Amino acid sequence: MNATNAIDQLAPQKWTETSPAERLRLLEEIRANMKKYGDDLALADSKMKNGILGAPLFSHPMSKVATVVPMASTVSAAILLYESILDGKMPQPLSVEKVSEDLYDIYVFPQERKDKLMYADQKSRIRVKGEPKQINPMEKPAGIIAVLGAGNYSSALEVLKAIFFENCAVVHKPHHLNEETDRIWAKIMQPLIDQHVLSFCDADQGQDLTVDPRLSRIYFTGGTGTAEAIMSATETPLISECGGNNPCIIVPGDRPWTKKEIEHQAVQIATMAKFNGGANCGRPQTLVTSKYWPQRKEFLDALRVALAETTPAMGMYYPGADKVVASFRQAYPEAEVLRPEGGKYPHSDVILITGVEPGGYATSHEAFSLVIAEVPLDLPANATGFLPGAVKFANTQLLGTLASAILIDEDTRKAHQKVLEQAVSDLEYGAVAINAMPSFIFLNPYLTWGGNEAGKKFVSGRGNFGNLLNYENVEKAIMEARFMSPGHMLYTNKRAFDNMAANMASFAVEPTWMNLTCLMGDAIRDSFRKKDF
Template identity: 30%
Template sequence: MIDDLQTGARTWSHLTLDQRTRLLGRVRDSVATVAEEWADVAATSKGLEPGHPLRGEEWLSGPYATLVALDAYRSTLSALAKGESPLRGVKTDAAPGGRLRAQVFPLSPIDGVLLSGYTGEVWFEPGVTEAQARRTAGLAQLTPTEPGGVGLVLGAGNVTSIPVLDVIYELMAHNRVTILKVNPTQDSVVPVFERALAPLIEPGFLRIVRGGGDVGAYLADHRGIAHVHITGATPTFDTIVWGPSSGAGAAATARRRREDRPKLKKPITAELGGVSPIIIVPGEWSDADLRFQAEHVATMRLYNSGHNCIAGQLVLLSSDWPQREAFLDALRAAFDAAPARPVWYPRSDEKLAAAASDYPSATWRGDGTRAFIEVGPGDDATAVETTEYFAPVLGIVTLPGNGQEFVDRAVAHANDELAGTLGANVLIDPVTQAALGDGFERAMADLRYGTISINSWTAFGFLTPTLPWGGFPGATPQNVESGIGVVHNALLLDGIERAVTRGPFRPFPRSLQPKSLSRSGGRAFSVLPKPPWFVTSRTGAAVSEGFTRFRMDGDYAKLSATLIKAFRA
């Protein structure tokens, strides 16, 4: 297979940008052909039987995410083929700290309709100029005849679009053909992948293999592999780079780390998880606001049964917020109301047992699998702040302060106390955000995370292909944090620091209220009711499928029917 890919790497270097655009069009057609089976197999493999209200998750995080990414990459290739920058027509302005910011979502009217009120920004590293950003946009597609060799992608086991998107990014950003080693949890989806990605497999741009850690280790060390990319957990990354941390090889691993001599002798990039904060900025919220944002937080934790690297794990609340207890009551109710589902990811039982051991006072919500940990003033928050449970475990930590004082304290706490730098969520009402003004934006600039979501969830950043996805820059193999490098990034931008997403604090029709329209830093108006990815959405499964089918066929009549269902969420 690796020999075949070596030939494929040379073939890829002879394709023009137009040919690559058409090839991605063929992949798009094959993904659309298998989309229904893809969603069905993925949902069933996670214990979501036909008719389950959360099966829509597998439409959105599988074929939908793949289709919108393919469309975005095709648009980028088309621009480059015409001699244009992928940033042509994209509005740029200044972000705090001397940064350049590009408004990369929405870029089409249909995005503005399906995700009304949501925006996405790319913040470049300080010092990057607009001319530089436009000139370097395109990455390896600026030099399409230079082959990138054969890369290894060690696929994630939790979300089915991740390995597919990682493979496509290797081709687009690096001209690198790929051998994909699928996580065993996704073995059942491999036949679907093989048909969906047949246009890449046939010419030798991709091979797919199964197997456990031994197969991954063999491939990572293979002399024919030029680069490794992994989506997973820090311990797996460390084992690949440095060696085993226990057993017979532990002493040699420790010595290699001390001497900074990695076992892996080739470059590696990684997208890893962490403990994602949910910062609740105190304000004056209505009962409806409390319920909606409690369901929002419950979704951040319970989507995919908590088996997400971007699942919100730690809520930061103000002890001085008069509505603190009312919000916690609403959050408990939302945890109880979310539909029951299996906790399916391997070793989740151990993670839940660890949470129960770490926090004997935790309450267990819903069907008894959802841990609700309220860390008291004298309690030790270390475990919930540094352990990525990757299961339905939610911690609540209280900090003093109101207004800017609280925001600054919460930002510092997230930066200094929590493990990882992948994503942070911030919920703030429009009146409070307007009152804080530039101080709030400066605080967001101080928040050291790869994706910051304001009144939205970082999963929206994952789902938006024109945004980069990865940990905050600066990680090293010695201290990998939430990873090295980025993926997605369909505009193929260089010198990027982070993504920032913004959403409506209130859904339609409450978004029409005057106090919802005064927000600084982005639009607060939205015609979107409760989003279909909310775990409490009554029509989420049908709407998620409908949105995906629209991306497949562009049928506006059917989309109208889907939008009617959305308003019954």
Template identity: 30%
Template sequence: MIEMTVETTDVRADRIAAAARAGATAWSGVTLTQRREMLQQFAGLVERHASEWVRIATGIKGIDPASPAVGEEWISGPWATLYYAGHLLQTVAKMEAGGTPTDGFEMRAVPGDRVAVQVLPHSVWDRLLLSGFSAEVWCEPGVSETEVRASAGLGLRAPADVHGTCVVLGAGNIFSIAPLDALYVLYADNRSVALKLNPVTDALLPMFQAIFAPFIRIGAVQIFTSDLELGASVIAHNDIDAVHMTGSEATHDAIVWGPGEEGRANRTAGTPRLRKPITSELGGVSPVIVVPGRWSKRDLEFQARHVATMRLHNSGSNCVAGQVVVLSSDWAQKGEFLTALRRALADAPERPAWYPGSAGRVAAARDGVTPHEAVGGTPERTLLPVLDSGRDEPAFENEFFGPVLGVTELGGTGADFLARAIDFSNDRLRGTLGANIVAHPRDLRAIGSERLDEMLAGLRYGTIALNAWTAVGYLSPFATWGAFPGHTADDIQSGHGVVHNGLLLARPERTVVRGPFRPFPRSMATGQMSLAPVPPWFVHNRTAATTGERLVRFSIAPRWRKLPSVFASALRG
């Protein structure tokens, strides 16, 4: 008779931590050349397994395989991962050749004694595939251009000096988050990775193991699923030096301070349970500031669909989802915009509110809020149209993480309204991950570029998107992704630290993304030289699935001959 031995939680934690320690030693012996080669192998494996990745992802989320919503999984899964890996490769190659990551990147002075690094567009492919979009990383006040260039590279500046081990707690909503976080810890923090998957993503374990095979072979990465008890045991283990997580503020606080009454007592006493470094991305309440102006009917419809996408992408289960639309009570077209927004929310294709607990969070968002409107689709799709900007509304404090969108109003027009909306967002909305601003180019010109930069400098968010969704910052490999600096462990809000940051900048403060107010060809009428059609991440895009897959196949080996098929699909969207 064969006896089966079942490992206890402590034994499993010991094994995982010991493997992480051995992996750190192995990673210290991997040269820049080898790290570049491993990243190239990783990218090839992502492309090879991309169809499998999307098939599993759509199964987890209950998406009809024939639905355009499959495009969300192509774009936010394998394409986001490939796009980042390809750009991180450029950084490693520059350092391998004796250069610095910022070689060839333009910088400019921005308000507050800051330096901004232009990170998008950077290549001809960026200029074509993301035509009209741009992004800058603004560094912390007082950091000179010389210092930015001299300090870029982080852990790759001394690859043999590995900084130990890290547990990465992978998110369960967007399936590129876990692999991208793991790559950042490997290359930027220069640590081995023990990647714990969210239970939602257990089915992706074999695929993730397949794409990380070059790193797993030497022990620099291990991937596992677990219950809460094992996860806590691994985090607390003496052989684990650091933690990185993407998740909720409540989960962060339970890890740092302890659960329940223990956590409250520890917080009061100022004695955290976790006594090792932790970085985190925790979401928050993201504003969508709509600057009043004179818009055409098509502008109203397009931007209403833009805002609906910010809320309904991934059924609203995004840390970067727009949650509170800030309108001007003095805007003559306010009613027209709200009518278009209701229609855009209602017309978005059906898909399940799939993330665990979504129905309960939607019910809680509706509780006691009058009026609240069911705006089509599943019963959970909800608009809260008259939130009082002068009250402490739950929508201002609690991240819904579901298909619920709130609307509030402030007085004013032009720069006066924008200044009020910035103050409201800074002071009344919890979290600092991302803020969106929608404004007609005519009204931006009236404000002036210098004053606009000054106003953006006063908006305390880790990513600011002007006529774009902050998710473009998430997708931009050289951009940073994370909360605005300054949160403390006892009031963590949207977290601490950044990821992505493909240039490995040492002291970034925020990313500022800009996009076209109108899609091509109407963009030309506003003086914006943008060839971008309706973006494939829009929830109303009819060819998102085809475009997403073609972007993946293009990214693994960019070629001019591949572009026509990408553009043909995108233009039909």
């Protein structure tokens, strides 16, 4: 369908008049459809990625968890929202803390009993400017939002968020990589199409779509250049997420990290840096260390092992990834080339660049591929001396403002809590993860995702998506977990991961206690599995 006809299908004013009870019915239908068509989504996603790679690196469960779970989790969150609205009130936060004169931290997750079990050591909050104020989505004005789908994931989360959080009708344009999955999403979303609140246009309709004067806003996920071209062609406000060079700040401990702790953190970083072939907007790209940290060499050695041996091969399918890797290798000919699973799979080599000088190519460019760099700063190997300088480096010398992570052991954290909280405040990033990976902020509908670059040079994007509780003036999202959290994603066994992925997909579309028991029980059993690749 062309863009004009797709917009013609929409009735935005009618949607604003749709009752909370009717919206709940639609959400339940969509969740049932995800259960019905989930395997079709996974098949289309893995077929696309493995077809580009020429190797079976993306399993059916891996593709299913990537396509189904984010959308199903958003549907479940929206159900909670509208159940509360039906009861005559907005869902409330867990707590609100005043950070400074005009900043507040609003703790929003986990709230539900099942979430508290699954994420027992996690606390997630949004930081807002000014007195906290919620807006009932039913009271937001009618409008039409164009959602331009990303190429690195086959789930248009922004579609659901625009419809159910922003009260707007949506026309969705897929990325050309995801045209097949989009056809399946159209089947899943048929209840919304029947309500004239959602339509789909063809992948080649981007230019015509973005200049249509009937649009209220445009949601875009992709490259900075494309976002700038859209902004120059239209006056329609663009809410965009364009990636960046995400830091992972490694805080030197007041005490030495144990061997187990070092290996755990190395595997956590390796898992997320490699996941989806590096086409992961929240992946850590630049590790920020102190050159005086006594355990720096031990940590980097553990990271090499984690990247090359402990975690399986992941392939780069995203267009242009090989060229990006080549540009980093040209800039750093001494970079290490690590070959997981003996290099038997194409496009799976990992480039590790250590000892990078600030201000170099690796700090001013985004990889979005299997490249990871380490920058050892000339800063003391203690939290008080290191963290403020590391934050300043991240703010001033790394490309973009999308996502950041801080890894700090529990003893050091307890002794330097004020220093840590100041670092969280000072980091000019839309997402800050403490002892967690920022990708999970993106996946949490209670939180926000976006560069929030208002008033700055355009790199990572402006505005944000998400915000289930509908607070105004959100500055950033903050997720924290324990240093050795059992919830960390550690990809060390293919069968265990596939079991977890399949169970998560089942629970997401049918969140029963039985499915949660299967998920958690199998996770405990599979934690004892040894390497199987």
